[in-house]
Amino acid sequence: MDVPPLVLLLCLHTLLLLLHHTRCKTLNTISPTIPLHDGDVLLSENKNFALGFFSPSNSTRRFIGTWYNKSFDHPSDTLMPFMKLGLDWRTGMDWVLTSWRSEDFPGPENFTYRFDPTGYPQIFLCKNAAPLWRTGPWTGLCWSGLFGMSSNYIFNFSFVNDHEEDGRWNELWRTPVEDCDYYMACGPNSNCNPYNADQFRCTCLPGFEPRSPADWFLRDGSGGCIRSPGASTCRSREGFVKVALVKLPDTSRAYVDMGLSLKECEQECLKNCSCTAYTSADERNGGFGCLAGYGDLLDMRTYSNIGQDLYIQVDAAILGTYELTYT
Template identity: 40%
Template sequence: MNTQTVSLHFLCLFLLLHLIDSLDTLVPNNPMKDGDVLVSQARKFALGFFSPGNSSLRYVGIWYFGQPERTVVWVANREKPVNDTSGVLAFDHYGNLVIRENNGSLPIWSTNVSSMTSNNSATAQLLDSGNLVLNHDLSKVVIWQSFDYPTDTFLPSMKLGLDRRTGLNRFVTSWKSKDDPAPGSCSYRLEPTGYPEVFLYKDGAPYWRGGPVTVRVLKTAYGFIYSNSTIVINAEEVTEMYGIVDASVISRIVVHESGSVKHFIWHDEEQRWTEFLYYPKEQCDYYGKCGSNGNCGANNADQLDCTCLPGFEPKSPGDWYLRDGSGGCKRRQGVSLCQSGEGFVKVKQLKLPDTSTVHVDMNLSLKECEQECLRDCNCTAYSSANESMGEYGCLKWYGDLVDARAFSDAGQNLYVRVDAIDLARYRKRSTLVKKVMAATVSVSVLVLLLLGCLVYCLLLNRKRDRRGRNHLFSVTTSSTYIDQIPGLKDLNSKGRRKTDVPVFDFGSVAAATSNFSSANELGQGGFGSVYKGVMNDGTEIAVKRLSKYSGQGNEEFKNEVMLIAKLQHRNLVKILGCCIQEDENC
């Protein structure tokens, strides 16, 4: 009995471990019914049957695991739903993964891999990237993957673009609506021709263009996220793939049925998706808003500002005046652009015109590119392939320039072919602008220098004045001593009157006048005699010493000092200070 119990426990443990080990994998002879769920190893994604929105139809899809609301990133049978909950996901006898309903013999969806030979030769595994892969059981080679057949969501590590070997072109297509995951009217594609770039199409026509793919740095309200968009162009593929440096960040790009590409980031603390980037969002984002050979430069999301590229003029001036630039621009009549002194005018900071039809030569420098374009009379414009990594590679446009857009702090330089007259005019304008800028800079520098010199001189004079006063008068009067002198209420705490007349030591004045020697007496004045004196640094001064018997009190003396301090006349000497010490005033 005990032996049977132990064996039963081991059997249950074995089955439990087998179940846990196979949660992310579907194997032959073990179909997945509606209600069953596959969960990736790190519990990031789940696969199973679901009903979108208000629909009751059933689809097999992949969604983020453990989020409050189901966010579906891939749908298998998006065009052929199961009508009820009888659906089954299983392997057929060829080894393909299929969806059947009501135990029907014909599948409504299949991986349709023609190289499969046995139903026991493959397994299906849901990866933590959100990719469902069909592996050959013996060689472990991936023979099919959901990433090759995306629906409306572009995930990190997923490739978009063309596989030249198989002809498979991967692109993202919107749902018809939130209740119907069937292909909608909008698609997000990497165009492999010319110089590859991403496009958003609506109803089959270009709706928004991302420009040539380069490394982009994205920032959210929760910190920096470095998103690298990488493009591969070789004999085997023309593809784009984006990746997030921080593996903890959950990111997805969705093509919405309304006609927009939205980039979402999952905010774990708030348990919600945050939309921090979307296109198109400004008037100039819409494809060809200013027509052929026009340049769109919107100041804000609602304002449209169309101009013609150098050498072109509006096709319909009336519409252009009414701010409708969709008609675009044309060459002026009678211009000669072939071996007649023509050249190129540089237009700065542009989203380059549509590059899907350009001629590309990655072996040419920018200077060599100019020479090549100049020799070919049909070459409309040229640019470098990627200025962010140095001016290398040559792009040459032939015919109209479509969907150029101006930026204030980004973009590349485009060199547009113009005739000799326009070339001379633009060169003259450029020279004039440079001269004005140089003159402006020179005047600004000169004004700054003059202001600096003026401030320096004022500070220097003030410093000298203070230093001179300190040398002339050794001010030692303390606030305690001043308070003992009646009638001096308007002397401040440092011994200075409110009229800013310094108070200095009587001893220094006596020393300067040889103790008021009669030899230094200049004459008699009101209430006292006037003496000449010489300070230690050689400065000559005149001192009026109030007579002890003059009858003038401190109040009269104070008023006289204040009056002289306020008077300014060429025949009056400037008062340098006063002295009040016991019964001595000067």
């Protein structure tokens, strides 16, 4: 018989646990005389789906579940080799990671990791659909907010089957790892810097000041920053200040034109009174394409030796008060 495609989505470690049983065998059919024993795997006719019993983590309970034996079109809580995460524009298929309720119970929880196609695409980690963390946009070399992970890295996973490491998982990377990684840690129009413990981690971007100076003094930056009073950023001798080595702000409402140079991007930003900042859309080959932000700049942070340069539009009257590189 063909197994229904979606009873419960399982991960690779579930399959490994099943295969460890000494009496494990692969079946194509079950009947009153050929039952499915604990540890057996029932495969569909095309071998795309498998069904069997499992116990997650240290749970004493047994579950029966169906998982993809080969295509990973419906991921559960683990990103597997060759598995897709994202959106198929043609079919509308949305590949999303969803956390388990606990290590011992495989029911879906309220955390998701999914691709957001609005504006300039990025990936969000959400809790109850509210953003908790994001990757930032793809820069051509890496995700803007994934520290130390680029297209030059190759990850090789292996399973060790012995008495000491039987079935164990080794943690490769986790996020958020510090306060500045949480979405909007310092509110809008600010930059979060985790590297100087003696100073407040939140800093207003050039041309902005704290929305609530009293809260800022108490090291509460959740209210973020607003334009300095009297500032003009609409065709009145404005200019740009470079903020170096940052995770780019949320690009959900960004404008993208891959045919423009960085200089042309600057000119386009100057023409639009709503344009707040610009940068290269792709870092390769010295940078190309135009990525421009409009309105508030959300969820920025500083890195020590990676990140992109972002050019913030400021009032001409205060342009000279900033150095060429803002830190």
